[in-house]
Ligand SMILES: Cc1cc2nc3c(=O)[nH]c(=O)nc-3n(C[C@H](O)[C@H](O)[C@H](O)COP(=O)(O)OP(=O)(O)OC[C@H]3O[C@@H](n4cnc5c(N)ncnc54)[C@H](O)[C@@H]3O)c2cc1C
Ligand SMILES: Cc1cc2nc3c(=O)[nH]c(=O)nc-3n(C[C@H](O)[C@H](O)[C@H](O)COP(=O)(O)O)c2cc1C
């Protein structure tokens with residue numbers, strides 16, 4: 262039927278289409294595979310993994326907000342060893358592209374995780390999470406500090422030849438400065454954005470609804486912010502951008518590509534419609550047909566200002 | 567687990583603030599077990615954003631029912647559904663009750679809308695005696711819809727025993743002296759906590775159906791932890807529960 266080229270290139274990484282499942286919103290792939298055909302997905306980004314298992318934050322971890330949700334999961338994950346032993350085997354059988362997201366509380370830990378996973382053939386690229394708002398150490402302490410972000414990029418870059426993507430925090434004044442540092446230190450791409458810090462209170466008890474007090478805001482509520490961040494990076498820095506934030510349907514995805522994204526990730530929508538990825542890919546194809554676009558990569562940064 | 571678009575048959579108001587939504591779904595009806603739950607997309611738009619979890623309340627032939635009270639926006643929208651409206655439902659979710667093991671009497675204990683999963687359990691139980699204890703603040707809070715052999719407790723004594731449902735259980739405890747019982751329970755956390763202590767102290771089989779705010783309902787968001795009796799470990803309410811053995815969790 263259609264011979265539209267949906268493939269995109271992020272550094273040396275080629276994806277069959279620009280749709281990626283965002284870290285922390287698909288676990289390790291097995292549950293969501295009940296609802297969707299993962300082999301049609303461009304890439305799967307696994308839940309942030311750390312060197313040692315993390316129990317995560319106490320409940321309540323999530324609350325719904327207008328057109329969004331706050332989460333403070335606290336990077337609950339099985340740890341590197343268990344991840345390699347029990348999670349990678351499932352993902353190996355899935356004909357998608359596997360990107361491992363790494364979180365850490367020290368630069369050494371980022372390096373060690375990357376080194377260990379570099380030997381796993383199934384892992385095609387790394388997404389380095391320097392922007393988790395919900396943990397005390399690491400996370401935003403790195404994400405807010407341009408020198409740390411530069412160092413992490415440099416050190417991780419030194420131990421792998423696979424593409425290195427740095428996932429940036431929106432909780433900074435000039436995100437493009439961070440993207441520039443990533444580029445200068447040899448990073449292949451940036452993901453933007455991680456969640457925005459927010460909170461929500463019970464007005465009768467006067468207590469926060471989330472035990473952690475603050476959480477990360479995701480979902481449609483953050484889309485305009487995310488689009489502006491992607492556009493800012495696109496206008497100032499020449500580096501591939503993976504757009505993230507509030508994508509619910511194919512129109513949102515097209516909008517991200519137009520403002521500068523080479524590829525994009527869907528997060529919160531997976532909780533509501535676990536087959537959203539496939540529906541968005543189908544929508545992109547129809548849009549390209551309708552608009553006479555033969556290569557989807559033409560859309561990237563095609564804005565008219 | 568699957569998603570399916572399900573037509574609403576009816577929404578019936580059985581009490582001042584208690585509704586029964588009945589829908590036609592042979593697929594869910596044949597797959598779901600008592601104590602499991604469904605995650606309902608209450609509108610076709612992105613508002614409200616998240617699905618809403620509800621216990622399966624009853625299955626009758628190809629029809630499934632949910633019991634709920636109007637709480638916020640999501641349940642308000644559900645209460646206004648009409649015959650022919652379509653709801654997107656993710657089901658069957660979680661682990662239900664284990665009710666076919668060896669005991670004589672099933673004692674179902676519900677606090678308020680905690681009664682929701684019991685009509686289906688009542689329907690499925692074979693060769694067991696049933697006693698149902700339902701507690702609430704007052705008579706408007708409680709219902710015997712789909713239940714058998716019901717005793718009430720209310721805080722204000724407007725119907726049944728005056729006091730809470732755990733006190734009611736203790737007051738009736740002599741009646742069960744000669745038979746082995748298993749308790750199935752669901753309701754607000756303070757009630758479950760009191761019940762958990764009583765059953766563990768007295769070595770009575772007890773399963774507890776828990777609630778927690780959820781995003782996905784099927785194990786991918788890590789949003790629904792509950793403390794386990796094991797040190798340094800959470801269970802996920804949606805995947806490891808919502809029904810747990812009383813000794814397995816810390817409430
Ligand atoms: C496994 C499970 C089974 C349930 N079964 C039933 C049932 O059979 N009947 C029934 O009436 N209710 C049941 N609940 C509670 C039901 O999910 C909430 O009443 C409902 O989500 C309220 O939505 P709302 O938009 O009307 O309220 P709002 O307060 O406006 O909801 C705001 C947000 O908080 C969440 N929320 C609010 N109350 C609860 C709660 N008690 N538990 C979990 N999330 C909540 C909502 O899902 C939503 O994301 C169950 C909950 C769980 C987890
Ligand atoms: C419940 C939840 C857990 C998340 N966990 C992670 C994580 O472990 N690592 C990470 O880099 N991002 C994590 N994120 C952020 C998402 O990957 C994404 O950047 C963000 O949700 C914005 O996209 P969305 O609006 O499409 O959800 C998480 C988001 C949510 C909602």
Ligand code: FES
Nearest residue numbers: 783785787788804
């Ligand atoms: S609600 Fe998402 S993991 Fe339980």
